[in-house]
Amino acid sequence: xxxxxxxxxxxxxARVASRYIARAxxxxxxxxxxxxxxxxxxxxxxxxxxxxxxIEHAIVKNIPAxxxxxxxxxxxxxxxxxxxxxxxxxxxxxxxxxxxxRYLDSGIQLGKMRVPLGVIGIxxxxxxxxxxxxxxxxxKSGNATIxxxxxxxxxxxxxxxLCIAKGLEQAELPAEVVQVVSTTDRxxxxxxxxxxxxxxxxxxxxGKGLIERISRDAxxxxxxxxxxxxxxxxxxxxxxxxxxxxxINAKTRRYGVCNAMETLLVHRDVAVPLLAQLCELFxxxxxxxxxxxxxxxxxxxxxxxxxxxxxxxxLAAILSIKIVDDLAxxxxxxxxxxxxxxxxxxxxxxxxxxxxxxxxxxxSVMVNASTAFADGFEYGLGAEIGISxxxxxxxxxxxxxxxxxxxxxxxxxxxxxx
Amino acid sequence: xxxxxxxxxxxxxARVASRYIARAxxxxxxxxxxxxxxxxxxxxxxxxxxxxxxIEHAIVKNIPAxxxxxxxxxxxxxxxxxxxxxxxxxxxxxxxxxxxxRYLDSGIQLGKMRVPLGVIGIxxxxxxxxxxxxxxxxxKSGNATIxxxxxxxxxxxxxxxLCIAKGLEQAELPAEVVQVVSTTDRxxxxxxxxxxxxxxxxxxxxGKGLIERISRDAxxxxxxxxxxxxxxxxxxxxxxxxxxxxxINAKTRRYGVCNAMETLLVHRDVAVPLLAQLCELFxxxxxxxxxxxxxxxxxxxxxxxxxxxxxxxxLAAILSIKIVDDLAxxxxxxxxxxxxxxxxxxxxxxxxxxxxxxxxxxxSVMVNASTAFADGFEYGLGAEIGISxxxxxxxxxxxxxxxxxxxxxxxxxxxxxx
Numbered sequence: 001x002x003x004x005x006x007x008x009x010x011x012x013x014a015r016v017a018s019r020y021i022a023r024a025x026x027x028x029x030x031x032x033x034x035x036x037x038x039x040x041x042x043x044x045x046x047x048x049x050x051x052x053x054x055i056e057h058a059i060v061k062n063i064p065a066x067x068x069x070x071x072x073x074x075x076x077x078x079x080x081x082x083x084x085x086x087x088x089x090x091x092x093x094x095x096x097x098x099x100x101x102r103y104l105d106s107g108i109q110l111g112k113m114r115v116p117l118g119v120i121g122i123x124x125x126x127x128x129x130x131x132x133x134x135x136x137x138x139x140k141s142g143n144a145t146i147x148x149x150x151x152x153x154x155x156x157x158x159x160x161x162l163c164i165a166k167g168l169e170q171a172e173l174p175a176e177v178v179q180v181v182s183t184t185d186r187x188x189x190x191x192x193x194x195x196x197x198x199x200x201x202x203x204x205x206x207g208k209g210l211i212e213r214i215s216r217d218a219x220x221x222x223x224x225x226x227x228x229x230x231x232x233x234x235x236x237x238x239x240x241x242x243x244x245x246x247x248i249n250a251k252t253r254r255y256g257v258c259n260a261m262e263t264l265l266v267h268r269d270v271a272v273p274l275l276a277q278l279c280e281l282f283x284x285x286x287x288x289x290x291x292x293x294x295x296x297x298x299x300x301x302x303x304x305x306x307x308x309x310x311x312x313x314x315l316a317a318i319l320s321i322k323i324v325d326d327l328a329x330x331x332x333x334x335x336x337x338x339x340x341x342x343x344x345x346x347x348x349x350x351x352x353x354x355x356x357x358x359x360x361x362x363x364s365v366m367v368n369a370s371t372a373f374a375d376g377f378e379y380g381l382g383a384e385i386g387i388s389x390x391x392x393x394x395x396x397x398x399x400x401x402x403x404x405x406x407x408x409x410x411x412x413x414x415x416x417x418x
Numbered sequence: 419x420x421x422x423x424x425x426x427x428x429x430x431x432a433r434v435a436s437r438y439i440a441r442a443x444x445x446x447x448x449x450x451x452x453x454x455x456x457x458x459x460x461x462x463x464x465x466x467x468x469x470x471x472x473i474e475h476a477i478v479k480n481i482p483a484x485x486x487x488x489x490x491x492x493x494x495x496x497x498x499x500x501x502x503x504x505x506x507x508x509x510x511x512x513x514x515x516x517x518x519x520r521y522l523d524s525g526i527q528l529g530k531m532r533v534p535l536g537v538i539g540i541x542x543x544x545x546x547x548x549x550x551x552x553x554x555x556x557x558k559s560g561n562a563t564i565x566x567x568x569x570x571x572x573x574x575x576x577x578x579x580l581c582i583a584k585g586l587e588q589a590e591l592p593a594e595v596v597q598v599v600s601t602t603d604r605x606x607x608x609x610x611x612x613x614x615x616x617x618x619x620x621x622x623x624x625g626k627g628l629i630e631r632i633s634r635d636a637x638x639x640x641x642x643x644x645x646x647x648x649x650x651x652x653x654x655x656x657x658x659x660x661x662x663x664x665x666i667n668a669k670t671r672r673y674g675v676c677n678a679m680e681t682l683l684v685h686r687d688v689a690v691p692l693l694a695q696l697c698e699l700f701x702x703x704x705x706x707x708x709x710x711x712x713x714x715x716x717x718x719x720x721x722x723x724x725x726x727x728x729x730x731x732x733l734a735a736i737l738s739i740k741i742v743d744d745l746a747x748x749x750x751x752x753x754x755x756x757x758x759x760x761x762x763x764x765x766x767x768x769x770x771x772x773x774x775x776x777x778x779x780x781x782s783v784m785v786n787a788s789t790a791f792a793d794g795f796e797y798g799l800g801a802e803i804g805i806s807x808x809x810x811x812x813x814x815x816x817x818x819x820x821x822x823x824x825x826x827x828x829x830x831x832x833x834x835x836x
Binding site: 022096104106108110113117118216219221239242245246248249253335353358359361362363366368369373379393395396397405407409412414415 | 514660663666784785791810811813815830
């Protein structure tokens with residue numbers, strides 16, 4: 001069978017299974033999740049053995065250490081997967097919830113009922129735990145899923161797939177509700193993202209290259225998470241103590257995450273006192289600082305920031321710093337160079353906070369809070385399948401609701417339209 | 419200048435203008451709408467003269483009468499455009515509205531603010547009034563628009579474009595907020611739907627052929643409105659009086675609309691009394707009836723419905739009728755042959771109404787009400803740019819909200835993440 005045929009069949013099976021899972025009640029879905037957790041727990045040896053095969057191949061292939069790290073499954077990793085399954089099981093079921101029910105003049109009662117999207121295709125790279133995360137969130141939101149992990153994790157993913165299948169079986173749900181692609185042929189991805197008949201949405205998880213490639217070639221709609229070039233703007237009317245704490249937190253809490261600050265914008269009026277204090281603190285944490293010309297006049301030891309710095313997601317202990325004349329320049333800079341992910345203003349000015357909230361066009365816009373809060377768990381979504389930097393369908397952290405749609409429901413008593 | 423260059427420039431100007439209009443307050447936007455209405459009123463002669471040129475070309479080209487009818491602008495048509503502008507001006511502004519504001523455990527306050535999508539491309543056919551409808555809804559929702567009407571309406575659309583430009587100018591808004599494509603070259607559409615840098619969403623309005631073609635070739639996300647193969651299912655426990663009234667209303671209120679019933683499904687237990695009565699009433703209205711084998715045993719004069727009938731949107735005085743054994747068969751039929759637009763059950767059974775509401779996968783699902791209610795005005799949206807048969811981004815009638823997205827906003831007091 002060709003890869004295209006194989007994927008075609010996977011898609012058709014997923015479409016059929018999506019009808020079952022859309023109707024399944026919460027009890028059954030939660031049972032499947034908990035049984036998957038049990039299966040993982042019972043399969044620790046098999047999982048670690050399968051993962052060892054992947055790791056050995058990866059070492060032979062000279063794969064970078066960071067990637068190896070993401071690929072590895074140990075007992076603690078399995079514990080985390082089990083935990084995440086239990087957590088998703090404990091979340092409220094979004095499917096069937098009804099909003100905005102109201103009577104209209106014609107006598108009909110109108111509302112919106114939340115429904116699954118149908119079939120979700122997930123394309124990811126080397127982290128095998130994504131298999132569990134994605135499967136559990138899609139299942140709980142009533143969707144069928146086709147999962148395509150990186151080829152370097154194929155043995156790990158197949159071992160996890162067995163546990164998922166066991167859980168579905170024990171809850172008497174069709175095995176095709178979650179299908180893990182078993183071929184490492186790259187053509188499988190190309191096919192998956194064009195199967196508009198059988199796939200409703202594609203969620204790529206991974207580096208910018210992967211996501212751009214998929215967005216370019218996909219025929220199926222894509223929920224994109226591109227880069228996180230996040231800004232903190234310290235206003236003329238900022239509380240400098242808050243500004244300092246937030247800037248340090250937003251940059252140094254974790255470097256490799258998309259909600260970390262990459263550029264600090266400072267109003268000229270507060271640049272001298274703020275930068276003196278901040279540069280010392282960043283220095284203690286060995287953060288490399290690159291500044292604009294004006295900031296280098298205040299702190300001469302700053303490296304030179306070049307044009308490219310303003311549109312770079314460092315994901316590292318590097319920060320670019322720019323002094324601006326006013327709020328308008330800060331907003332202009334953010335909307336121009338940013339990635340519409342998360343941006344914060346530090347200010348005690350009511351008027352400036354309102355302008356910033358309204359005019360910054362990002363998925364999360366914050367006042368006097370650290371960009372590090374932009375996260376599904378922190379936002380109370382319970383779990384997160386990614387952060388959408390798109391405006392279509394869903395924006396910002398994507399939880400269970402982001403994997404659903406709403407249909408109108410009308411309750412009448414024989415009404416006809418005149 | 420090539421068509422591609424021309425469209426590219428249009429896109430870039432729209433992107434710049436979108437930032438202005440996103441920030442414009444309601445007063446300014448409403449002023450522009452009302453000034454457009456004034457301009458239309460003052461330009462009646464010019465509009466009708468421009469339209470006459472299109473009509474004459476169309477007659478030479480032997481365009482069908484129905485299309486000619488849609489193309490024509492008369493005084494009553496101008497009145498309607500003026501009315502629709504006033505109505506959109508009177509609607510609440512969705513931009514900036516904040517939902518779900520709440521405090522989280524970390525101390526931050528989280529909510530969602532409604533924001534424009536950015537730049538919307540509208541592609542439509544011969545009706546020039548769409549120029550006004552689309553421009554007004556996109557403007558009110560804070561978006562910049564690129565409008566591409568059918569080549570047969572080019573003179574009418576350019577005359578309307580002048581009125582739109584006047585309105586924008588008098589409200590001191592950039593002219594590029596609404597741009598009407600001035601070339602009839604088809605390559606303009608091909609370019610428009612692939613300009614992912616400058617266009618955020620495409621809304622095609624017109625026949626199925628147009629929409630399928632655009633969906634197939636677009637790189638920009640598309641809000642689709644495919645066909646309306648709407649069903650009314652009369653359950654065993656239906657009130658037959660209600661069933662009769664609703665069936666007649668759903669089919670005969672207007673034939674050429676997407677929310678008209680195309681197939682009547684009848685539970686076998688009520689087929690004899692219902693069909694006897696209904697067929698007589700439909701006969702009086704000269705509706706052509708095509709039945710399944712079983713229904714033809716009850717009403718022998720029914721024409722034979724063939725397989726193709728179940729998936730045909732007649733948009734005409736034709737109805738297909740099928741007798742089913744139970745609710746499950748009805749739902750199966752709807753989900754298989756329907757177009758996920760609007761479907762209704764007529765029943766007095768609480769249990770059956772719940773199953774139907776949950777399991778029918780359509781943008782509007784109704785109990786004891788006519789499918790004719792599936793409409794933006796009836797749903798209280800105030801206006802409608804189309805009905806989405808998609809599940810992504812927006813489903814069902816699309817009003818101002820459907821042309822917006824939501825961003826997260828976070829209000830803090832110096833919180834950092836641990």
